[in-house]
Amino acid sequence: MKLQRLTLENFRQFYGRQEIIFATAKGKNVTVIHAENGFGKTALLNALLWGFYGSKSLTSDLEKKDNLLTDCVREQSKTPEDDVALVRITFEQEVDNGVELYTLTRKLSLLQERSDPSKTTLDLDHQQIDGQTLTFSGGEAQKLIDSLLPSAVAPFLFFDGEGIDHLAMEKNADKVREAVHQMLGLELLLKAINDLTHQSVRGVIQKELRDNTDSETQLLIDRREKLLQECVEIKRRLDQARLNEEACAREVAAIDANLRANQEARELQERRGQLEDEQIRVQDQLQEATRRLAALIADDGYAMLSEDIIARARQIVDRMRAEGKIPARILNDFIEDLLRSEKCICGCELKEGTSHYISVRNLLTIAGDQHFNNSVGALDNALGVMSGAIPRARASLKQLSNDRASSRVRLMQINEELADIHTKLDGKDDAHVHQLETKRAEHLENQRRHHGDQRVHERDLEQRNSLIEGLDREISQSKQKEESAARAQSRLNLLDESTSLLKEMLAFETEDLRKELGGEITKHFDRVKIKPDHWLELTPEFTLQLKKWSAPKVETIVAPSKGERQVMALVFIASLVALAKRRSDIPTVLKGLDGVEYPVVMDSPFGAFGVDFRSGVAKWIPQLASQVIMLVSSTQYRGEVDDALSESGRVGRRYLLVYNAPTKKEEARESITIRGKKLKQFFENDLEHTEIKEIELN
Numbered sequence: 001m002k003l004q005r006l007t008l009e010n011f012r013q014f015y016g017r018q019e020i021i022f023a024t025a026k027g028k029n030v031t032v033i034h035a036e037n038g039f040g041k042t043a044l045l046n047a048l049l050w051g052f053y054g055s056k057s058l059t060s061d062l063e064k065k066d067n068l069l070t071d072c073v074r075e076q077s078k079t080p081e082d083d084v085a086l087v088r089i090t091f092e093q094e095v096d097n098g099v100e101l102y103t104l105t106r107k108l109s110l111l112q113e114r115s116d117p118s119k120t121t122l123d124l125d126h127q128q129i130d131g132q133t134l135t136f137s138g139g140e141a142q143k144l145i146d147s148l149l150p151s152a153v154a155p156f157l158f159f160d161g162e163g164i165d166h167l168a169m170e171k172n173a174d175k176v177r178e179a180v181h182q183m184l185g186l187e188l189l190l191k192a193i194n195d196l197t198h199q200s201v202r203g204v205i206q207k208e209l210r211d212n213t214d215s216e217t218q219l220l221i222d223r224r225e226k227l228l229q230e231c232v233e234i235k236r237r238l239d240q241a242r243l244n245e246e247a248c249a250r251e252v253a254a255i256d257a258n259l260r261a262n263q264e265a266r267e268l269q270e271r272r273g274q275l276e277d278e279q280i281r282v283q284d285q286l287q288e289a290t291r292r293l294a295a296l297i298a299d300d301g302y303a304m305l306s307e308d309i310i311a312r313a314r315q316i317v318d319r320m321r322a323e324g325k326i327p328a329r330i331l332n333d334f335i336e337d338l339l340r341s342e343k344c345i346c347g348c349e350l351k352e353g354t355s356h357y358i359s360v361r362n363l364l365t366i367a368g369d370q371h372f373n374n375s376v377g378a379l380d381n382a383l384g385v386m387s388g389a390i391p392r393a394r395a396s397l398k399q400l401s402n403d404r405a406s407s408r409v410r411l412m413q414i415n416e417e418l419a420d421i422h423t424k425l426d427g428k429d430d431a432h433v434h435q436l437e438t439k440r441a442e443h444l445e446n447q448r449r450h451h452g453d454q455r456v457h458e459r460d461l462e463q464r465n466s467l468i469e470g471l472d473r474e475i476s477q478s479k480q481k482e483e484s485a486a487r488a489q490s491r492l493n494l495l496d497e498s499t500s501l502l503k504e505m506l507a508f509e510t511e512d513l514r515k516e517l518g519g520e521i522t523k524h525f526d527r528v529k530i531k532p533d534h535w536l537e538l539t540p541e542f543t544l545q546l547k548k549w550s551a552p553k554v555e556t557i558v559a560p561s562k563g564e565r566q567v568m569a570l571v572f573i574a575s576l577v578a579l580a581k582r583r584s585d586i587p588t589v590l591k592g593l594d595g596v597e598y599p600v601v602m603d604s605p606f607g608a609f610g611v612d613f614r615s616g617v618a619k620w621i622p623q624l625a626s627q628v629i630m631l632v633s634s635t636q637y638r639g640e641v642d643d644a645l646s647e648s649g650r651v652g653r654r655y656l657l658v659y660n661a662p663t664k665k666e667e668a669r670e671s672i673t674i675r676g677k678k679l680k681q682f683f684e685n686d687l688e689h690t691e692i693k694e695i696e697l698n
Contacts, residue, residue: 001091001092001093001094001148001149001596001597001598001599002022002024002091002092002597002599002626002627003022003024003048003089003090003091003599003601003627003629004021004022004024004090004091004092004101005019005020005021005022005088005089005090006019006020006022006044006047006048006051006087006088006089006090007019007086007087007088007089007090008047008086008087008088008692009084009085009086009088010069010070010073010083010084010085010086011043011047011050011068011069011070011085011086011087012040012043012046012047012068012070012085013040013043013070013071013688013689013690014040014043014047014070014689014690014691014692015070015072015073015687015689015690015691016689018691018692019692020033020044020653020655020692021653021694022599022627022629022653023627023651023652023653024092024627024652025652026626027649027650028649028650028651028652028653029622029625029626029627029628029650029652030621030622030628030629030630030645030648030650030651030652031627031628031629031630031651031652031653031654031655032630032632032637032645032651032653032654032655033629033630033631033632033654033655033656033657033692034632034633034634034637034654034655034656034657034672034674034681034695035631035632035633035656035657035681036633036634036657036659036665036668036669036672036681037261037633037668038659038665038668039657039658039659039668039681039690040657040659040690041603041604041631041632041633041657042059042061042062042160042603043062043690044603044631044657045059045158045160045601045603045631046058046059046062047087048087048089048158048601049154049158050068050087050106051087051088051089051104051106052089052104052145052149052151052154053142053145053151053154054106054118054120054122054142055068055117055118055120056118057151057154059160059250060247060250060251060254061160061250061251061253061254065117066113066117067113068085068108068113068117069083069084069085069108069110069113070085070689071688072687072688072689073110074110074113077110080109080110080111080114081109081110081111082109083109083110084107084108084109084110085107085108085113086105086106086107086108087105087106088103088104088105088106089103089104090102090103093148094597095129097129098129099129100126100127100128100129101126101127102124102125102126102127102148103124103125103127104122104123104124104125104141104145105122105123105124106120106121106122107120107121107122108120108121109121122137122138122141122142123135123136123137123141124136124137124141124144124145126144149598150182150183150187152178152179152182153179153182153183153598156179156183156573156576157573157577157598157599157600157601158601159573159601159602159603160602160603160604161566161570161602161603161604161605161606174542176538176542176543176544176572177510177542179576180510180513180514180517180542180576181510183576183577183579183580183596183598184513184576184579184580184583185583186506186509186510186513189502189505189506189509190506192502193499193502193503193506196495196498196499196502197499201495202492202495203225205488205491205492205495206221206224206225206492208488217475220471220474220475221475223471224468224471224472224475227464227467227468227471228468230464231461231464231465231468234457234460234461234464235457235461237453237457238454238457238458238461241450241451241453241454241457242450242454244446244450245447245450245451245454248443248444248446248447248450249447251439251443252440252443252444252447255436255439255440255443256269256272256273256440258436259425259433259436259437259440260273262430262432262433262436264428264430264433265425265428265430265433265436265437268421268424268425269425271417271421272418272421273562275414275417275418275421276418276562277561277562278410278414279411279414279415279418280559281559281560281561282407282410282411282414282559283407283411283559284557284559285403285407285559286404286407286408286411288557289400289403289404289407290404292400293397293400293401293404296393296396296397296400300389300392300393300396301393303386303389303390303393306386307390310386310387310390314387339357339361342357344356422437422441425437426438426441472496475489476489476493511540512586513579513586514538514540514542516579516586517538517575517576517579518537518538520574520575520576520578520579521536521537521538521544521571521572521575522535522536523575524571524574524575524578524620525567525568525571527620527623528567528570528571528616528617528619528620531548533548533549534546534547534548534558535547535548536568536571538572544568544569544572545557546558546559546560546564546568567617570605570617570621570624573600573624574600574623574624574625577597577598577600577624577625578625580596580597580598581596581597581598581626583596597625597626597627598625598626599625599626599627599628599629600624600625600627600628600629601629601631602628602629602630602631603631604631604632604633604636605617605621605630605632605636606618606632606636606637606641618640618641618644618645619644619645619647619648621645622645622648622650628650634669634672638673642674642675646675653694654674654694654695655692655693655694655695656672656674656679656681656692656693656694656695657681657690657691657692657693658680658681658682658683658690658691658692658693659681659682659683659690660682660683660684660685660687660688660689660690660691661682661684661685661688662684662685662686662688663684664682664684668681668682669681669682670682674695677695679695
């Protein structure tokens, strides 16, 4: 898929008809849209999301989400049913024998906005290879859009660059896995599993079984049914808690950006950002030290607790060795051979019953066999290994305990300094800063609460799933009295076996594609990393880990900074897009899957990067996808970013968002310089709105 054109009419601050034609050529695949903060970058990103998916997709940092019509149109309207906000997106989709064209148009009248802004009008025109055009509307159009660009993958293709770093965090591993499933075709298996376990399939068979079984089995089935219903409700609460936590995190990020932009709060907010990054690193170090300490205790804890036993064993072994009891100097096999031959090595006759025979036979009481001597050697070795493990284990225990203590002390210091920053910001005379800090504290508290709710719901879900598995075994083993019940049980067993097989297939496919994705991640990260001894790894749990060599052949997990997490997230997105493009070439159980190209649209892609990262990322971003659209402010773009992108030669189109208003925002500049050309970006105008103007490329 490639975006060709975006047309806006009275959408948010874009008054009248405005249009962007995107760069689509292979060698000129980058579209850059320049805009100061507050001029409309976020509105443009949301225009694309709203066009594809409606109001449910609008980002949390978009204020007044229900007000999509331009303010002046809303205020001056005399015919609410005729005044509309419109987004039209034209995009192309490559097929086997050419390219098909799609044009979607989503509208919202002022009358609809006032009654229910989620109820929009949607039309989709599909121009086929043969020139024939099919038109779809409403739900039918939305289904077709979702099949071309699933809503679940939209956050990975249309995103705020400053907030994308959360993908690199461990708690979002499930989202990463889900994105792999969606973009690489594995949702077919997921859908099959969900269909088989749905009430309309499994539920019908279970009802048949329940109606034809004894009362005891019916009780088991009813208990299972109740637990399943509870699981659905718990899953709903879990999903809602996750959404709530994410919404709070986005609100905090938006407030942090506002505080950084405020002259009064900037220094404290920047320090807080540094501390929060360090807090994550120290927490990771504490977790790693705790994990290693647990492994040490599990592997070598016995040695530290058995020093007296080892010493006592050594005393016993030494005494037995001094007494000549170990190792055995005479072997049983040798003595038995002498007795059988009835002749000693000295020449004496060893007739049974003679004194010589009895003397030699008595030696069997102190003789040993080869196994005995081998065991003596193994005992010596074991005692040596255990003795050597004691000082190493104690040294490691001391070091890890010190590491944990240091991390805890540093965390306490960080928390105290963060609390002090909160107190200072909350006590500022600036009412705006005070209000932002108060809201930030509320969102953080809600975020922690929602995170705690998730842990509770996950435990409840795990407990009920375990109970369901137990009931499944009981039901399967239950004796059926009727032939119809036995038939229903057989069908239920077959359904469960099929579901289990599909789950195994999904696990295998997921692991195979994870390895493929890991290769893409390595390739992309090598292009952008600034530290040669670092590499990025996608673990079997779908966690992104930054690693380095701490010593020859000793790898260490690195706690990444916010900027590094943003790089990790961008690399993951680039790798996923690249893998989706070559999906048809990857041999898997699922056959006939086509490769798909996806565009990437980024708002503020360089916001969290330091100078050391910006140049490398800017050189690499044109290769991130077959089509890249960037919305950038002047502070993010100037200097090394501008130079690197211009040197790439991949920028095909540039646009400038020009702001019209009675007065200029204090932090905004009247003009901007792009590639040596000074352009006016603010005009005094009684009508507040934003215009999209194309910049001619040199």
